Amino acid sequence: MPAPPLIPCDVAVIGSGIAGMSAAWFAAREGFATVVVGRTGGILFASSLLDLLAVHPLAERRLWENPWEGLARLAADEPGHPLARIAPARIREAIDAVAAALGACGLAYGDGGNRNRWVLTALGTFRPTWRVPATMEAGIAARRAGAAARIVSFHGLRGFSARGIVECARPSWKALSAAVVEFPRAAPGGELFPERMARALETEAARAALAEALTPCRQGAAALGLPAVLGISRPAEVHRDLEARLGLPLFEIPTLPPGATGPRLKEAFERALAQAGVRRILGQSVVRAEALATGGFRLETENRDFCPGIEARGVILATGRFLGGGLRAERGRVVETVFGLPVAFPEDRDRWHRRDFFDPSGHPLNRAGLPFDEAFRPLGGGGEPAHPRLFAAGSILAGQDWVRSGCGSGLAIATARAAVDGLKKALA
Numbered sequence: 001m002p003a004p005p006l007i008p009c010d011v012a013v014i015g016s017g018i019a020g021m022s023a024a025w026f027a028a029r030e031g032f033a034t035v036v037v038g039r040t041g042g043i044l045f046a047s048s049l050l051d052l053l054a055v056h057p058l059a060e061r062r063l064w065e066n067p068w069e070g071l072a073r074l075a076a077d078e079p080g081h082p083l084a085r086i087a088p089a090r091i092r093e094a095i096d097a098v099a100a101a102l103g104a105c106g107l108a109y110g111d112g113g114n115r116n117r118w119v120l121t122a123l124g125t126f127r128p129t130w131r132v133p134a135t136m137e138a139g140i141a142a143r144r145a146g147a148a149a150r151i152v153s154f155h156g157l158r159g160f161s162a163r164g165i166v167e168c169a170r171p172s173w174k175a176l177s178a179a180v181v182e183f184p185r186a187a188p189g190g191e192l193f194p195e196r197m198a199r200a201l202e203t204e205a206a207r208a209a210l211a212e213a214l215t216p217c218r219q220g221a222a223a224l225g226l227p228a229v230l231g232i233s234r235p236a237e238v239h240r241d242l243e244a245r246l247g248l249p250l251f252e253i254p255t256l257p258p259g260a261t262g263p264r265l266k267e268a269f270e271r272a273l274a275q276a277g278v279r280r281i282l283g284q285s286v287v288r289a290e291a292l293a294t295g296g297f298r299l300e301t302e303n304r305d306f307c308p309g310i311e312a313r314g315v316i317l318a319t320g321r322f323l324g325g326g327l328r329a330e331r332g333r334v335v336e337t338v339f340g341l342p343v344a345f346p347e348d349r350d351r352w353h354r355r356d357f358f359d360p361s362g363h364p365l366n367r368a369g370l371p372f373d374e375a376f377r378p379l380g381g382g383g384e385p386a387h388p389r390l391f392a393a394g395s396i397l398a399g400q401d402w403v404r405s406g407c408g409s410g411l412a413i414a415t416a417r418a419a420v421d422g423l424k425k426a427l428a
């Protein structure tokens, strides 16, 4: 039997994290026939907050109220940082576009403007971020106003203690109090899981029962804070409905992973990709990539019955770092796992990590990644682009520590935009 034909496309994106899905969405919106192939990764653990830049310089632990001012300082100090290599207006445009697309798919975001916001966490701390899901915004306003807010947890939900949150957060938000209620239809003494709770709340009957359970918690409260379980596919709608039933503002608090916010973000992205016409080959790894004499690429996935292979005119590599599997650390070196591209990392293994695990400057290995040119093409051994039509986006790029800088999603989305801009020129 002849082998089934390869899937032809203009752009193949490898990796389906925030960078890969954003790149696929941008490419399709440019009119390219686009395929994204990726296995599930860290996006399932995401809080769905879209960070832009919170901390810089890391050693000083300087926090920025205005992330754009932070980016200007970053560009001056670290011109090689991926975010320093994209015009701020382009970064803003890219994140605005993705946030709007996610909003149109049920996951609405508040406006970012020029300010970072401080979001209450399940640990009772406050963390800075730029774009906040609409379901979490009322907490920011309530804290700013010093309003009386009641944090509510549910019997059986681990890692989310209303009392613990209130204890930790009270020094900076005095008017907080705690309550614990039963989640509707929960088995007595059983464990609750955020994703299941969130899916249950997509039904009207569950929302009506939850509103009833929460009614006593309204007493003396100007707002209620709940774990982030208000729906998966239609959180904005679930949130609005519950607020209307209870007659006061509700805000979600991101839970510890795995929560409902990661699947929510992933599914909103997948709907946006479907609407943009992206062909999605998910749950699959690219196991072999070959540059063709025609100037394009042939990609092979792990399950040929599921996907016979892809033939693309250009490729965007968005396979993440160590957690995503885009990079792998061996005894004395770091390798890029799809193309075997050169990776920048400290050659002396003793310098991969600092002696102090909590050193605010971060560990040099966390800046390892692909060196790239001004078009976001990874470099080959000689310092020239490895291939004229191969681009890279997201945390696989060298010269950044997104975890400590608090720039994860912003970096993923902005570099996806830059890679698509580069690819557009290369395919013209």
Ligand SMILES: Cc1cc2nc3c(=O)[nH]c(=O)nc-3n(C[C@H](O)[C@H](O)[C@H](O)COP(=O)(O)OP(=O)(O)OC[C@H]3O[C@@H](n4cnc5c(N)ncnc54)[C@H](O)[C@@H]3O)c2cc1C
Pocket (backbone or CB within 6 Å): 014, 015, 016, 017, 018, 019, 020, 037, 038, 039, 040, 041, 042, 043, 045, 046, 047, 048, 049, 050, 051, 052, 257, 284, 285, 286, 287, 318, 319, 320, 321, 323, 324, 325, 326, 337, 338, 393, 394, 395, 396, 407, 408, 409, 410, 412
């Ligand atoms: C626990 C956690 C919490 C986070 N919270 C936030 C937050 O609150 N705010 C924020 O802004 N950011 C947050 N982020 C960061 C945000 O998700 C980053 O933007 C992201 O991790 C980096 O995105 P990425 O797409 O570059 O890489 P990844 O998310 O690592 O995605 C890479 C993808 O490529 C896939 N892949 C790897 N190799 C292959 C292959 N050969 N073939 C096919 N697919 C492959 C991986 O499986 C993975 O799905 C969080 C991340 C984590 C892990």
